[in-house]
Amino acid sequence: MSEHHDSHHDDHGPEKGIMRWIKTTNHKDLGTLYLWFAFIMFFIGGVMSLIIRLELFSPGLQWVNPEFFNSMTTMHALIMIFGGVMPAFTGLANWMVPMMVGASDLALPRVNNWGFWILPFAFTLLLSTLFMGGGAPASGWTMYPPLVLQTGDAFPFMIFAIHLMGISSITGAINVIVTILNMRAPGMTLLKMPLFVWSWLITAYLLIATMPVLAGAVTMLLTDKYFGTSFFTAAGGGDPVMYQHIFWFFGHPEVYILILPAFGIVSTIIPTFARKTLFGYDSMVYAMASIAFLSFIVWAHHMFTVGMPLAGELFFMFATMLIAVPTGVKVFNWVATMWRGSMTFETPMLFALGFVFLFTIGGFSGLMLAIAPADFQYHDSYFVVAHFHYVLVPGAVFSIIAGMYYWMPKWTGHMYHEGLGKLHFWLSAIAINLTFFPQHFAGLAGMPRRIPDYAVQFTDWNVISSIGAFFFFIAQFIMAYNWIVNCVMRKGAPATARVWEGAHGLEWTVPSPAPYHTFETPPVISESEITAVHDEPAAAPSRA
């Protein structure tokens, strides 16, 4: 099939030049924009992390002053979470969800355009604070009062940037959820949907439920600072701890917003390269739904040391540990999927396997932190930094990289270079462990987080960590070269429609590169493209 197979739709083909990208309502164009935006933000946030690691290379203050150091930790987090991981997942959803469910586009294409274009403006507001009197926000990304209320001119810019990011997330989530509920091709019942679609359905629900709560929390910060309210001031009858409760009511589901789509990606990739159907499809769906439900009742485990009643400590400790059950179901299912599979180890599979190993390490350290009495020692130490970087970098970020390697041949019609891809994986996997594993030890030995200086006994671990961080950052240029030259600039070998031998699903039935418009009339779904196989023997289609 030719690349121009639907050129008769000339009434809404792509426009020329820059206006194509400003005006586009096409889910593939907007997916590309989201992914480029996330790509740029990952590098900006990455440079900030290098400033942090440079300063921590040796004890004492040598490169930056403490205020700027604190700005770097704050901005690094805000950029990576709201500018990197979330837009990257939304970009993948833009590209893949309509193709996976057999829809012509997302349900609300103009709103989709709006959701993307808010982001560059929101991050202009946020990044402009680096050049303001008083410096960029330096309170940590959690923005706890009363500390955050000491922010200089940056303060309202940060608050409004977060409001805008919230609007972007909510519009994007409504779009995805409505597409999934309303736009599926006939025969694509809910329990036949690919797991990436399921993961995004649940993620979108979490976004709609929690981003408005964050908006409420930062609005209270704004009125406390400029309009004399007393939400977080004890003298007026409020309570700074109340902010932490409201923030983490958003913040904990947010953690799963950052990981559920990763579960979906890994659940897509492992069956392809194990050449088996996913083990326990139904239990994967129920596990994600359980994790989403539990995410709303565990938030105070971020605040064990704040001074809560004992009953609160116990409730949040046990509820948190409960999450290990559905998460364990998922990890075991991934492993069982590979059991006796005809495995090959192309780059997406390597990153997916890296995810299963390293995310699980992050999960285990999470269980340690869930034990309230133990958390009194770990709290605000580098152990926590090691924990959440294990779930976010070799967790969320590895899954995004895996998804990019996996689907980019479908988008561009050209393969990346497999050797460079494998090199990128091994360098990344080694470097990321060099960076974050020693932080466990530094933290257990008592090194606090968010400080530019430290006692000399922590030096060795910090030296290793800093070397790992620079090593990891440099390795990402291999990835950038590989994607941009081979896929985007189309120097790589042409990709087939199926791309991967073991791949199933509607997205592989269209040519590579995928035409500008796909499934304007709904596809007839053949049984072999249904990736969901249920546990009941009667429903299981026979597939080699």
Add this chain to the structure above:
Amino acid sequence: MSSNTGGYFVPAPTAWPFYLTIGLFLMLGGVSNYLNGHGASMLIWTGLAISLAFIWIWFRGIINESESGKYGQQVDMTYRWGMGWFIFSEVMFFGAFFGALFYARQLSLPWLGGSDVMTNAVLWPQFENAWPTNGPGGVGGDFGIIPPWGVPFLNTMLLLTSGVTLTFAHHGLRENKPRRNVILWMWATVALGCIFLFFQAEEYIVAYQHLNLTLESGIYGSTFFMLTGFHGMHVTLGTLMLLVITLRLMKGHFKSDSHFGFEGVAWYWHFVDVVWLGLFVFVYIL
């Protein structure tokens, strides 16, 4: 639940959202500068004007598409799901402020008053937990409160009545009653919304001028004005939406079996109504 039956309306490329975002960007940048004491009223008003212009243009475009019959059954269902989830997000936004109210009353104030913990002894040993309060620091000075059974009760009745008149209008539209009756019920609904807002403004004036109840009256003033204020903003928006629907009815828009524009606004209005009932119980009475 419908599914992809083909021919789903995909809009042509458009820069409306982009320009709307520029408007919001200028406005919020301007407000930030203003809050920092740098004065930026030109930015704020320019940004607001651009935003409003493109909200207007965008909605006009949707209405024209709808009236020219471009939306099928499936697009209708998209708007239903979309509006439903949007209202859910609004519920969660109000939830944050209700949560603050409950937390302050059930946890932080009792602790400040010395129940369960002894930390109050080193801070404000004299403070006793009571409601309403402006905290142990007496922030904002002594104040009075609005009694629930006067204007707030009247406002409750006004909003509940507006829900009824709106439902009459909806039934009239569905049953193809004379358009004149439908429009009259709609004007009645708009009027009730306006009267509600008038009394709400009156209540704020009394609070500020006679009761010394302000946004700065400690946690009571904070929760009172933020909750009723955000609700009032939603009533204002809802009234404007009702007005647009009324004017569209007068132009002959909507059919008896296809009028989601009307229903979406009705859903929104009932949502605003339910939030008010929560406010009346938890902010005014209890």
